[in-house]
Amino acid sequence: MIHxxxxxxxxxxxxxxxxxxxxxxxxxxxGELVALLGPNGAGKSTTLRMLTTLLAPTSGSATVxxxxxxxxRDAVRRNxxxxxxGNGGGHNQxxxxxxxxxxxxxxxxxxxxxxxxxxxxxxxxxxxxGRRTVSTLSGGQRRRLxxxxxxxxxxxxxxxxxxxxxxxxxxxANLWEHILRLRREMGTTIVLTTHYxxxxxxxxxxxxxxxxxxxxxDDTADALKAELAGDLVTLTAxxxxxxxxxxxxxxxxxxxxxxxxxxxxxxxxxxxxxxxxPALIRLSERHGIGIEAADMSxxxxxxxxxxxxxRSLRETAAA
Amino acid sequence: xxxxxxxxxxxxxxLRPTVRDPFTVVFSLTQPLILLALFGPxxxxxxxxxxxxxxxxxxxxxxxxxxxxxxxxxxxxxxxxLHDGSHERMLVTPLPRSSLLIGRAVKELxxxxxxxxxxxxxxxxxxxxxxxxxxxIGILILGVFxxxxxxxxxxxxxxxxxxxxxxxxxxxxxxxxxxxLSGTMLPLDNAPGWMQFLxxxxxxxxxxxAERALFAGDFASxxxxxxxxxxxxxxxxxxGVGVRAMRR
Numbered sequence: 001m002i003h004x005x006x007x008x009x010x011x012x013x014x015x016x017x018x019x020x021x022x023x024x025x026x027x028x029x030x031g032e033l034v035a036l037l038g039p040n041g042a043g044k045s046t047t048l049r050m051l052t053t054l055l056a057p058t059s060g061s062a063t064v065x066x067x068x069x070x071x072x073r074d075a076v077r078r079n080x081x082x083x084x085x086g087n088g089g090g091h092n093q094x095x096x097x098x099x100x101x102x103x104x105x106x107x108x109x110x111x112x113x114x115x116x117x118x119x120x121x122x123x124x125x126x127x128x129x130g131r132r133t134v135s136t137l138s139g140g141q142r143r144r145l146x147x148x149x150x151x152x153x154x155x156x157x158x159x160x161x162x163x164x165x166x167x168x169x170x171x172x173a174n175l176w177e178h179i180l181r182l183r184r185e186m187g188t189t190i191v192l193t194t195h196y197x198x199x200x201x202x203x204x205x206x207x208x209x210x211x212x213x214x215x216x217x218d219d220t221a222d223a224l225k226a227e228l229a230g231d232l233v234t235l236t237a238x239x240x241x242x243x244x245x246x247x248x249x250x251x252x253x254x255x256x257x258x259x260x261x262x263x264x265x266x267x268x269x270x271x272x273x274x275x276x277x278p279a280l281i282r283l284s285e286r287h288g289i290g291i292e293a294a295d296m297s298x299x300x301x302x303x304x305x306x307x308x309x310x311r312s313l314r315e316t317a318a319a
Numbered sequence: 320x321x322x323x324x325x326x327x328x329x330x331x332x333x334l335r336p337t338v339r340d341p342f343t344v345v346f347s348l349t350q351p352l353i354l355l356a357l358f359g360p361x362x363x364x365x366x367x368x369x370x371x372x373x374x375x376x377x378x379x380x381x382x383x384x385x386x387x388x389x390x391x392x393x394x395x396x397x398x399x400x401l402h403d404g405s406h407e408r409m410l411v412t413p414l415p416r417s418s419l420l421i422g423r424a425v426k427e428l429x430x431x432x433x434x435x436x437x438x439x440x441x442x443x444x445x446x447x448x449x450x451x452x453x454x455x456i457g458i459l460i461l462g463v464f465x466x467x468x469x470x471x472x473x474x475x476x477x478x479x480x481x482x483x484x485x486x487x488x489x490x491x492x493x494x495x496x497x498x499x500l501s502g503t504m505l506p507l508d509n510a511p512g513w514m515q516f517l518x519x520x521x522x523x524x525x526x527x528x529a530e531r532a533l534f535a536g537d538f539a540s541x542x543x544x545x546x547x548x549x550x551x552x553x554x555x556x557x558x559g560v561g562v563r564a565m566r567r
Contacts, residue, residue, distance in 0.1 A: 053411065054407065054410060077413045084404045084407045085404065086403050087403050091399065093332070093335060093336060094339065101332045105320075105325075105409065107413070146408075150408075
């Protein structure tokens with residue numbers, strides 16, 4: 001569905017040039033749900049804007065739905081739906097009117113557009129709002145309208161740029177329900193950008209981590225976490241000295257990736273915590289070191305990002 | 320999709336809010352109406368207005384004024400759509416880029432014509448004498464001029480992008496010289512030589528003169544032709560510049 005090779009975008013602001021995207025190779029198969037994850041300014045949206053023909057790439061090439069993004073822009077546009085960061089519905093337009101206009105833009109007849117508009121209004125629980133002006137809708141309703149607008153022409157591929165940014169948790173959950181249901185029904189390939197870790201983690205089948213304009217990891221969330229972060233086991237020893245000596249012992253084990261000590265606590269990165277935890281406790285008993293508390297936690301995608309870049313995504317997102 | 324049907328879609332979309340809420344057309348007439356009421360009476364006995372009634376001289380000028388007030392600001396609607404994302408959404412559709420500009424600019428004709436008719440109706444009881452056919456042609460010329468100015472306003476919006484204040488600064492800076500140098504408010508007979516040059520290159524001036532001639536039923540005069548040519552030139556230049564800006 002999407003193939004890019006060495007896609008780059010350089011912006012020039014006065015004398016300074018900014019390399020927003022530095023040679024991205026992406027491959028998305030039909031029917032996949034892929035998240036582009038990265039901090040603000042990582043190049044996610046710029047990549048999306050190139051793939052949707054809004055921006056011409058500086059170098060590199062890409063095909064979307066089998067068509068070249070620079071030489072066959074019209075065909076690319078016909079095959080994709082795009083939900084940008086902003087709101088697609090004009091603020092002084094009526095909800096149903098905007099859906100009809102969108103249908104006409106894709107060459108549907110007036111009647112077809114009307115039928116399609118009503119279908120989508122029903123599908124996204126907007127039927128009662130068809131005659132309302134867009135500016136009077138709530139944030140969540142507006143976002144559902146954006147999705148409806150993006151789906152008018154039944155595109156095989158849908159791009160969502162930060163679909164749920166700024167929404168309250170309830171509206172986010174509701175929006176995702178709609179997106180996932182429509183995907184099940186229509187088999188749409190979905191590519192989204194997000195800086196919400198939990199969103200990428202729970203929704204996407206594949207996560208592509210982007211930082212400073214390059215792809216730095218690309219796999220399922222589970223695989224990324226297992227390979228790049230590992231589970232965390234926390235053991236509390238009797239004393240600081242006991243913790244230090246235990247650290248030097250467990251550090252030699254194969255299943256342990258990394259150990260850090262803070263006070264009497266050991267933070268141990270392991271491949272699989274459920275296997276490692278009993279083994280670690282047995283080992284400390286054999287060396288006569290008592291364990292007062294033990295805990296384990298699964299890694300988050302933030303741990304993955306931290307492992308890859310040395311920075312936390314939460315910090316960069318907040319900054 | 321061809322440019323014509325694309326432009327029709329864009330134009331219909333642009334006109335919808337006006338049709339749904341036609342009072343916006345009336346509200347935007349507040350300033351011209353105030354001018355008509357408070358400035359018009361002051362023009363009695365001002366030299367250079369010709370022998371006729373003051374309204375026959377002033378009302379065509381007020382029409383030119385609404386043409387530049389409304390259409391020069393219309394780019395701000397596009398600024399809003401650039402900010403909120405609805406323009407971006409239209410850009411991702413297969414609509415021809417040029418139709419996104421042409422549809423918007425051509426739509427300017429509609430509110431402009433409606434406003435012109437309203438102004439004429441208001442001025443009739445004041446004593447305006449008007450040749451109906453002349454007025455119809457006059458409104459058409461005005462509309463063509465408005466399309467061009469509207470297109471330039473959109474081009475300006477596209478050029479300044481996110482910086483709204485630059486748009487308003489340029490629009491406000493250009494509007495008044497254009498207006499004064501067209502002989503809308505006061506006759507330009509006593510203008511000094513350097514000013515006369517600016518008057519000669521101001522297309523709005525030719526349009527205003529043509530409106531006056533047409534309202535008086537003076538179809539044969541070359542003034543009408545000059546006004547028509549000025550309006551068509553502005554429209555052609557405006558659409559050319561605008562379409563280029565939209566394609567970029």
